Amino acid sequence: MPQIMVACAEGSLRAQVSEMIEGQGYEAWLDASSREEALRILEQDLPRIVLADMMLPAGGGLRLLQDIEQSQLPVAAILLSPVCSYDYVHQALQSGAVDYLVYPFEPRELAQALRRAEKRCGMLEGNHRLVLYMMQLFNDMHAIKPHELLERQEELLRHIFRSKHKYGGVREMYIRMLHMKWMHKLEPYELWSETGETQMELLKLKLSKDEDAARHYFQQIAEHWLEQSAKLHGPNRRLLMKMACLYINENYKQEFTLTQISERYGMSVSYFSKQFKHYSGDTLVNYVNKIRIQKAKRLLMHPQLKIYEVAHEVGYSTLQYFNRVFKQFEKATPLEYRRKIGL
Known part of the structure; x- marks a missing residue:
């Protein structure tokens, strides 16, 4: 399965796109919040597919695509944009993009773009x-x-x-x-x-x-x-994973990326991901969401708290994303959950 990086400044959009990617049977291994961070990840971990947001800081997603094309990296890129513009589409295709998606987009559109990207990966593999x-x-x-x-x-x-x-x-x-x-x-x-x-x-x-x-x-x-x-990394490997879980449990409100956590413990993203899943039984994204939802359930028992206040308190920047993640784990929205427990 190809490594995928989502490069987007807005944390909620980055999380939504990552969730949609996982919904299509892929894994969003890496994420970046700026062009500089994306370039560093490209040099360090070489993801095979990159989804780059047009609004990415320090030059934008289009500039990132141009960097990839200029370096001749074996990477298939998809440009994400809030607007449908012929000029942008033309520039994206000239810079080697396999697709141009205007958000909000449907899962079907993303699935088609990822299939095109996988095909491009196959073509690039022999070249590099x-x-x-x-x-x-x-x-x-x-x-x-x-x-x-x-x-x-x-x-x-x-x-x-x-x-x-x-x-x-x-x-x-x-x-x-x-x-x-x-x-x-x-x-x-x-x-x-x-x-x-x-x-x-x-x-x-x-x-x-x-x-x-x-x-x-x-x-x-x-x-x-x-x-x-x-x-x-010898006998202390299990201890490092325990430390990582404790750190996440204490800092679950923060917005941190897989790249940041793996760097904190001196590991590559792919190695950390495998070790973390082996230790915890879950991906980092799911592990964090589970902790946040458990905390949210306790806070929802206090009727004086608004649902958007609960969302913010457990680390979600938008109510819409909080509602979606909550329903994914509890099979009910936060409001339905409150009604179910008699509040």
């Missing part, structure tokens, strides 16, 4: 096998043995330097992406600090031209990560 291999390497990182990690990284670098690329600067793009993914991995350990932006740009340019230098540099990084990860 190295990027996909890199993504798989980082997804598997916690599950493979140290020597296998080093061997697979060497194989990746060997392919990067041996392959003939159609587009200029693609080797440098691969090196930048590999470097970014390692910096993201090492961030929780506060290791491998960068001395300056200009120096790092020169280093990455040098690494893209010198295979021996690149192999030596990335082997050092991998060895640092292995050393620190052994301390953190």
Whole structure:
């Protein structure tokens, strides 16, 4: 199943779209609230399908599509917009979008767009096998043995330097992406600090031209990560999941993303998702919603509280979304629930 990212500034819209995606049998693994965050996720986790909102801050969803097209990433993009505009549709298609959806849209429209996106993913897979291999390497990182990690990284670098690329600067793009993914991995350990932006740009340019230098540099990084990860992710894995659940239970009112939570505990999004579901028996979104709805049920027992006040108190920004989630779990709206308990 392809990794899907929803890039949208408005939390309630982002949640609604994610819910609709899951209703179609997919999983919205990642989300972003700005173009910069979406670009960082693209470099770190490489989602296969991106749903980008036209109103995304720092350039908008259309600019994000242009970034994806310019980088030649193997990503299928769908543009979401509050308006139907011929110019926007034309620009979106020119930027490689597989579809243009005007919200609010029907589940049927989303299903068709996702099918087109999956078809595009299949077409792109052969064009950028190295990027996909890199993504798989980082997804598997916690599950493979140290020597296998080093061997697979060497194989990746060997392919990067041996392959003939159609587009200029693609080797440098691969090196930048590999470097970014390692910096993201090492961030929780506060290791491998960068001395300056200009120096790092020169280093990455040098690494893209010198295979021996690149192999030596990335082997050092991998060895640092292995050393620190052994301390953190061995027998303490279950403890980390327990800590994550406690954190969510204490901060359920906040609006946090899967990306933010996984970063908090020094894991990739895909690895955290698998471990969290194995520990809790649920996805992060469902886990948070269950906690919020249980809290809401207690508050609804106080008749002096308005339903919109209850929604806000448990972390929902809109009454409409609160009503929908509540009904999903309780098979009744908050008002019907109050009547059922005699209030």
